[in-house]
Amino acid sequence: MIIGIDGRELERGKVTGIGRYLLNFLKFATTFKKDYQFILYGNQFTRLDYKSPNLTLKIILERITITWDQVLLPAHLKNDKVDVFLSPYIKAPFFSPCPYITTIHDLLFLSTPDYTGWKYKLYNETFKIFGRVISKRAKAIITDSEYSKKDIIKIFGVDEEKIHAIPLGISTPLSSPPLKRGAWGGRDISSIERVKNIYNIKGRYILYVGNFKPHKNIKRLIEAFAEATLHLLPPLQKGGEGGFPDFKLVLGGKRDKFVPLLEKLAESLAMRDKVIFTDFIKDEDLPYLYSGAEVFIYPSLYEGFGLPVLEAMACGTPVICSNTTSLPEVVGDSGILINPEDVKNISSAIITLLKADKLREDLRKKGLERAKEFTVEKYSLKILSLIESIM
Template structure:
């Protein structure tokens, strides 16, 4: 079986949507991928997007093979289905955040919405996202297949060791709270900083480590201003992008993982943290309760004081911490990339 794999920008960085696709497709047997991508020509924000909208459609049109299944791997590439006639089409739609959360009126996202409606099948990542697609795109839910993201248990497993924290100047006696993700408004990083400031008054020897790129214009500058106003410059560390191997080490080194996002199509980091034996506090919104079940503490992501209180409780109550670790390890085992690959192959065969 050969698939026209319409994957957008060619990149070696693995996170979010690219992680989902790479983990599934490296586990598919007897499936050949005709990769249709465009080169990374610039690190300047926006340049690659211009290439995506103006040049990439011509690359796709030239490289697709008539009788192949066409798999568009991201929702923000769905506009391609409007610009050209493609048969036997599947689109993986992780979320429709610009439409459902940010209420965008962007012409590009109107095109993406039209493109999603043209797909013969949509793969999405959660029951929550399936309902959102049905609601906002008006796409028939019977043609939406849920295939969850998962955890690579050969990489993310319990192997506790604090050594990697020395790289970030963190001492052995300091408690460490970790957040992994971007810094766009829905990720709620400002909230984390405010809650951390409250916690710091009760546990002086605590650090907040933030892994991931900003990925949203202007937000990092505002976060730095907020950190300076709270006098937390020495206590909050921005690690930037790290490799998967380093990320697994970081999960295993920290005391608590927090993920108070306002809106997620799924949210892989809480599962990865659980698989490494790290307790998780997350939001009680969007798909996150579906992801973590009863293995994490779920909180209103607008309640700064409550979030700080729960962080304090996990960091000081050993019995609670051990119970959360046990439940988290069990929960993470429910999600495997092998199962996700089998479900993807089933969709291909049915198509």
Template sequence: MPLIGLNATCMHSQPGFRNSGVSVYARNLIKALLEEPDPEYEYVVFCNADFDPASLPALARARLIFSPAPGDSPWRRIAWEQTGLVLAAEESQIEVLHGLLNVSPLLSGCRQVVTVHDLTYLTTPGAHPWRRRVWLGVAGRWSLRRAAAVLVDSASTGRDLVEIQNADSDRLVVAYPGLDPDLDGAVDSRSLERFRLREDVPERFLLYLGTIEPRKNLDLLIAAFARLVGRGYPGRLVIAGGAGWGGLDLRGLARDAGVADRLLLPGYVSEPDKPFWYSSAEGFVYPSAYEGFGLPVLEAMACGTPVAAADNSSLPEVVGDAGLLFDPNNIDSMVAALEKICSNSNPIQSLSRKGRRRAREFTWAETARCARRAYRMALSS
């Protein structure tokens, strides 16, 4: 069988990194590929130095090669990808090398497939440090030119590649990420009550869960929430997730808006706790300026939580008719969506049912099927 190399050095097993978007993508795609009942390919998986294979039992079906670079050192990881990975792929006689995080080795001689998650370094450049923008600008464009096939997380990202990077649309494969099979939204009432007591969860609240960084428009969310409070909303705003780049002072923003006592910041949320936060909220809000996909939106819908999301990039593809959309740059539009979510009206209650159905349409088995199609394209190139 053909040998496929999966560059999964972006995959983590440590708390705090494990549920980052790219790590979730890598873990679940690899799991789906390796658990294929009638495999077309054999796999070599390249991992970072501190990745624990026991955290992903499916890896027993693949050969593992470890980078000397730890997972929390992105520039050391990149340096190894451009040197050591090239040599390891050649020594292993890999026929197709799949880069799971936007770029591939620039000097590798084997066929290339690359997953491009988004173009935020171009569409929202202020969301990235300048070194990352420069690196992705050079390596990303070169990877696109060399790749025999390019997986994209959404049709929106595919359009961006064609319009901004002049990518060949014939080489693009839209492969939506799937719903984490462990997050099926089923939370029993007793466990939920214990969680609410343990975490001192408010009776009523709106939830954002995701990376805390400037492009998520959390400053505008706090401003919109303050206006909602001014109109009589009695609940709180919970902004949960690990800190990304940008150093946002959310407490300061809430204090300036007069809602410091209404803001709750629980920080990093573990995978087992996610369904409880989603299920406890009366609404999930995702005001991001740009998303290649937006996994938290899918997770919230799976838990039956009514969703209000920005009307840009890939988010309308994810939400479909199962949630509300608003202009994230327009406070009035955001407030109107939040008011509808909090109304508990029949149309809003129906979003809970629609959201669950919509979330079930996104599976990692389908993502893996699209990846195998990309490998066939590469092998025939």
């Protein structure tokens, strides 16, 4: 069988979530199915460091994207006698010479108010038209969660039977150091401290990892942390035992246009020295930051999956996350679910978890077991099985 794949997310000097997802699949699939041929179609910016005897990279010059998608790609699919084409996002030739599977990770931009203005509205309406055509012509659609599946049915009007919810997974050998709590974390406390120093983190901390767009709900998180601090500090201020005077809220993610407003909010709440914005975190540092955190918190209003929650559980870090969209599917009963629109509820969960050593330990153990259900091997096998089923 010859499987064609759109590989343009594997770009030089750029790491994307879809790119990681695709590369993990390729590494597993080319090893597991040595009798299959995989052709990765890229453009002049595509870079593939991974090599396998049954994997070929074909570069097609891309000047105009729609021409690449709708003219050049189908011509190559036909010429290469591709049996099935796999797209890791919602793009595919309208008139493909072979059956194709498209991937819709989520429909965030059609479902949240983050993207406003006439340009986005025009784009969204155009995207809906293209999305419906691509979805209805696809042999199958892959999505990351049952929640996203419902979104696709509602927005694109696609038959339920065509959509396959295949949860994301993580690669356990992501980090080479010995394990601390779980699949990713470093056992060596000195290594955790070394990485903390890189990002100017002192003492104990609560961690968030992601971007700072409004749907990530970081404004309420900062407000909830400020409120929790008022409840956590007094015992020490009065000379008693307990309390958490050194706790920080670490917000891990590349700085964007939303960060200055969040910094001003932290300053207005007298929390500027307790809220740390790390900027971009290297992949190799993430496991140590997850493992070093007392709690991982993810109060997002919308997620198609919520990979950072899974990563945190894999490191044995207790999780607090939203009770909305796809996140309950990921965390199950292995974390504390909160109403992301209720600051007091978020604050209460932080206080409860920081004060309850046994609860944190129980959630660590549950999280580690839960994370084992989401692996690259599992989602790759399901994708391969789906490919075979449409032939």
